[in-house]
Amino acid sequence: MDQKVKTERKESEQKKGMEAMVACYQGFDPAAYLQYNYTPPRADFDRPDSIVPWKLGCLHRAFTEGDVGGGVLVDVGSGPTIYQVLSGCEVFDKLFLTDFLEVNRQELRRWLGGEGCSSLDWTPYLKHVCKLEGRRPSAWSEKAARLRSVVSDVLSIDVHRPNPLPLDAQLPAAGADCLVSSFCLESVSPDLASFDRALGHIGSLLRPGGHLLLIGALGESYYMGGPGVRIPVVPLDEAQVCASLKASGYTLVRLEVYTLPQDMRVGVDDVTGVFFVKARKP
Numbered sequence: 602m603d604q605k606v607k608t609e610r611k612e613s614e615q616k617k618g619m620e621a622m623v624a625c626y627q628g629f630d631p632a633a634y635l636q637y638n639y640t641p642p643r644a645d646f647d648r649p650d651s652i653v654p655w656k657l658g659c660l661h662r663a664f665t666e667g668d669v670g671g672g673v674l675v676d677v678g679s680g681p682t683i684y685q686v687l688s689g690c691e692v693f694d695k696l697f698l699t700d701f702l703e704v705n706r707q708e709l710r711r712w713l714g715g716e717g718c719s720s721l722d723w724t725p726y727l728k729h730v731c732k733l734e735g736r737r738p739s740a741w742s743e744k745a746a747r748l749r750s751v752v753s754d755v756l757s758i759d760v761h762r763p764n765p766l767p768l769d770a771q772l773p774a775a776g777a778d779c780l781v782s783s784f785c786l787e788s789v790s791p792d793l794a795s796f797d798r799a800l801g802h803i804g805s806l807l808r809p810g811g812h813l814l815l816i817g818a819l820g821e822s823y824y825m826g827g828p829g830v831r832i833p834v835v836p837l838d839e840a841q842v843c844a845s846l847k848a849s850g851y852t853l854v855r856l857e858v859y860t861l862p863q864d865m866r867v868g869v870d871d872v873t874g875v876f877f878v879k880a881r882k883p
């Protein structure tokens with residue numbers, strides 16, 4: 602087979618993989634997803650070995666070590682969740698939430714609008730992060746107001762495009778000062794090669810010297826995005842995460858790993874662990 606045919610075949614397979622992924626996401630149900638992943642036992646604030654308190658602890662540390670800062674924070678693939686920016690919103694004055702799906706952007710806008718019709722009550726999350734910050738739990742409403750005031754926009758995003766954000770997104774020319782992304786890249790990519798490409802694409806949104814805080818699933822081959830909605834995931838291990846970051850030119854600051862206790866394996870995915878990465882773009 603000559604090179605041209607090989608390349609065309611590869612491109613056609615890549616296109617099919619992407620189309621299949623987009624088709625899977627058409628069934629994504631924000632309320633069900635929140636119920637599966639963001640209620641006990643996965644979000645049990647009385648248990649330090651519960652997934653959500655572990656993630657919130659990692660984010661709190663990353664944002665309070667003094668090296669992450671600047672003006673603009675972008676959360677890549679926010680989904681219908683806000684937990685991942687509860688620490689960052691105290692450090693940055695301008696924050697962009699992003700997602701591929703309009704249903705998720707609507708869910709985020711509902712919470713931002715404060716009309717009390719969100720699919721999940723984020724109050725325990727806000728209280729928990731206030732506690733981590735040494736504030737009284739009753740400061741949670743101040744934190745909610747702070748987050749609402751710093752979110753500049755909820756944008757559409759496609760990490761498979763070399764320019765993932767709309768051209769009119771109001772990002773600084775040099776890029777954002779920090780990116781957060783949780784459970785996005787591995788769960789929207791048909792294979793490791795496209796995960797790597799997506800990591801490269803989002804890197805173009807970050808200024809040199811800026812930080813990437815990446816949270817993701819280890820050993821996961823699927824998750825449920827709603828009843829009967831099985832979404833394939835690229836199963837990653839720690840070595841692959843480090844290799845992908847290196848290939849995209851990041852300097853790894855820290856990698857932390859959480860292993861799921863048996864009772865967190867609740868049948869909505871086959872995840873075995875979670876990684877948290879703090880990395881810097883040179």
Ligand SMILES: C[S@@+](CC[C@H](N)C(=O)[O-])C[C@H]1O[C@@H](n2cnc3c(N)ncnc32)[C@H](O)[C@@H]1O
Binds near residue numbers: 700
């Ligand atoms: C597993 S969810 C993660 C949501 C949230 N960040 C969290 O921590 O739970 C994956 C998210 O990626 C979004 N997504 C799907 N395709 C995408 C794409 N091509 N580019 C960016 N995000 C995408 C989905 O809409 C979904 O909200």
